[in-house]
Amino acid sequence: MGLRIVARLYDQSEALVMSSALEAAGVPHWHYGAPQCRVDPFSEIAYDGYKIVVCDEDLAAAIAVIGEALSAPVREGERLSIQHFTLMSLLLYFFLGVFLPLKLRRWHDV
Numbered sequence: 001m002g003l004r005i006v007a008r009l010y011d012q013s014e015a016l017v018m019s020s021a022l023e024a025a026g027v028p029h030w031h032y033g034a035p036q037c038r039v040d041p042f043s044e045i046a047y048d049g050y051k052i053v054v055c056d057e058d059l060a061a062a063i064a065v066i067g068e069a070l071s072a073p074v075r076e077g078e079r080l081s082i083q084h085f086t087l088m089s090l091l092l093y094f095f096l097g098v099f100l101p102l103k104l105r106r107w108h109d110v
Helices: 012-025 034-039 056-071 086-096
Strands: 003-009 030-032 050-055 078-084 103-109
Touching: 003 012, 003 056, 012 050, 012 056, 050 056
Parallel strands: none
Antiparallel strands: 003 050, 030 050, 078 103
16 A cells, blocks of 8 residues: 555645545545645745645546546636746845745636
8 A cells, every 4th residue: 555646736725626626525635735835835846835645546536536626617618827927026036035936816718
C-alpha cells in the first residue's frame, strides 16, 4: 500500500474544491500543505503548494472524480479565466522588495 499525489495546486480555494469533490464521492484522501501555507500564504510555491494524496487502491477513482470535476463547468456556458499580473508583481518586488503573485480569476459566459 503506497500513497500517490493526485493533485498539486497552488491556490487554496482550488485545493479545497478538489478535496470536497473527493469527499463527496467517498474517496478517502489527505490534504497536505495547508498548515504551512496558512502561516505564510505568499510562500505557496516555496512550500510546494497544496497536495492531495490518496492510497494506491483509490487512485483510479480519485483521477476519475478530479477529471469530471475539472471538465464540468459550474453552469452551462461558463469558463474560468485567470489573468496573471507578472509585470505588476515584478514592479512590487523591485520597489518594495516583496513578491506578490497577483492573479485575477473571473467566470465568463461563453
